[in-house]
Amino acid sequence: MIFKGKVFCCTAIPTSYRSEIDKYVKELGGHHFSNLTSDVQYLIVGNRNTDKFNFCLNKRDDITYLKFNAIHEFYEGYKAGKSVDLNEYVLGVFDLLTIAISHIKSDDLFIDNLDLQKVITSNGGQLSKTLTTNSACLITNIKTGKRYAKALEWEIPVVHPIYISHSLTRGLALPFEDYLLDKYPDYAAPIEAPITTKTVSTAKSAPTIHNPTNKIKKTKIDVWNSIMNTKSHEIKLPNSVPKPTSNGIFKGLKFKLLFFNADQKSILNEIITKNEGTITENESESDFKLIPFGNEGISGARTEWLIERSIFYGRLTVDIWSEPTPPINLPKNKTITLSGFTGVEDLHIKKLLAxxxxxxxxKFNAKTSILLININIFQDQLPKSLFEFDEPIVKCPFNSINIVSTKNKIQAAKKWGIPIVSARYAFEVKYDDADNIDDTKWCLYYKPSDKIPSDSPDSGSLKLPSPKKIKRKFGKLVTNNEKVKGIESEGTIDDLDFDLGIGYGKKQKRG
Structure with missing residues (x-):
């Protein structure tokens, strides 16, 4: 059968049309799933603004995206005896996007020698001569003009033109939030494309139109929902991570699955056996007892995160991340923003905190309660005491984009008086100490003077300093000599050597 071994999924497709797709796919020997699983190879797209599409865009580089009418036209052509190829129906780089363009100048990121209008339309995009509320984004690198003002008023993403070049290289329109003009107010150095393949030149030549069928090989890590993009753009692995093994990851190991439903067991069985492991019903002979994450746990059990981390690192990975973790009920609502994490750690720490x-x-803002960062980015600039814990927690992979983003968030956190903690806080925090974030085992920055007095009805919340003032005293991040000082802080971070001092006011709590 022509679709044998092919697995399809839809997003933003009408129910009536899905029935037709399901019928045609099955008739041609393929499978059509309603849910986005790790088996899905093709996503049929009716609209880009969906959870499924955005998830695949950010996390799955193995997916082939097909146009809305792909299956219908392919089936009709096949039945008519024509020579048909699914690649003929691949979603164009800018398909389903209406893009407006405003003033553009040459800068350190982009030389204005591309016919952007032609590039957009020849790759499926619709060019809007006027900015409307239906526009997906506005392309410009000049913060002036009526279109720019209206885009801000209507909350339409204003995107730097380098977005077009990088999207062409990726073979798919990238997330707007990674190229927002306000993220790059000063063009001091080229911004790296969030891809691993050779990037389009941003200075001297127009890009060749990308062939969307040339996909980047990625690693599978989310065993339930999808194949995640985990090793993109220069991820720097901790020194403790060995090279992947050449044999099957689970060769010779036996796993006992407990409390999983039938579908979950089927997925785990497939992944484990593909990596030369076996599933056993005899608990006494098993090497590992696996239970679902979030389960209260039984003695000696591990969660499915053991499988995900092992797949990500290409070796058996048994560490604290896969130990069962009981939930806690926080005394009140706590908001938290993460920065600097990537790959399987990014996936897991979000699940753990939730x-x-x-x-x-x-999106980090002045009302956020806590900023949690990957301290491995700044290992050489922070005291060793922050790393005296299970290495897999504090020595997480990161990439060059993480560095820039984390520096900016640290500066903002110090400006707003928001506490900064390491990943250790996520693992050790309990109900009784959810508010005691100023513990030097995990806390990097804290301003006790910002806390409302204990007799206040709003005790425990943070009084945030106004970000409008240019100059203010901040606590200092813990330095290598672990002294806490007050410093004058102003301006923005412009390199990796900015002051990483983190502290807790006049006194430092010892853990």
């Missing part, structure tokens, strides 16, 4: 009752805020 499991413990935190509300994860993707």
């Amino acid at each position: 499991h413990k009752g935190f509300e994860i805020v993707p």
Whole structure:
């Protein structure tokens, strides 16, 4: 059968049309799933603004994206005896996007020698001569003009033109939030493309139109929902991580699965056996007892995170991440933003924090309760005491984009008086000490003077200093001599050697 071994999924496709797709795919020997699973190879797209599409865009580089009518036209052509190829129906780089363009100048990121209008339309995009509320984004690197003002008013993403070049290289329109003009107010150095393949030149030549069928090989780590993009753009692994083994990851190991439903067991069985492990019903002869993450746990059991981390690192990985973690009910709502994490650690620490009752805020702002960062980025600039814990927690992989983003968030946190903690806090925090974040085992920055007095009805919340003032005293991040000082802080971070001092006011709590 022509679709044998092929697995399809839809997003933003009408129910009536899905029935037709399901029928045609099955008739041609393939499979059509309603849910986005790790088996899915093709995503049929009716709209880009969906959870499925955005998840695949950010996490799955193995997916082939097909146009809305791909299956119908392929089936009709096949039945008519024509020579048909699914690659003929691949979603164009800018398909389903209406893009407006405003003033553009040459800068250190982009030389204005591309016919952006032609590049966008020849790759499936619709060019809007006027900015409307239906525009997906506005392309410009000049913060002036009516279009720019209206884009801000209508909350339409204003995106630097380098976005076009990088999207062409990726073979798919990238997330707007990674190229927002306000993220790069000063063009001091080229920004790296968030891809691993050779990037389009941003200075001297127009890009060749990308062939969307040339996909980047990625690693599978999320065993339930999808194949995640885990090793993109120069991920720097901790020194303790060995090279992947050449044999099957689970060769010779026996796993006993407990409390999983039938579908989960099927997925785990497939992954484990593909990596030369076996599933056993005899608990006494098993090497590992696996239970679902979030389960209260039984003696000696591990969660499915053992499988995910092992797949990610290409070797058997048994560490604290896969130990069962009981939930806690926080005394009140806690919001937290993460920065500097990537790959399997990014996936797992978000699940861990949500499991413990935190509300994860993707966009860091002055009302966020806590900033949690990957301290491995700044290992040489922080005291060793922060790393005296299980290495897999504090020595997490990161990439060059993580560095820039984390530096900016640290500066903002110090400006707003928001506590900064390491990943250790996520593992050790309990109900009784959810507010005691100023513990030097995990806390990097804290301002006790910002806390409302204990007799206040709002005790425990942070009084945030106004970000409008240019100059203010901040606590200092813990330095290598672990002294806590007050420093004058102003301006923005412009290199990796900015002051990483973190502290807790006049006194430092000892853990």
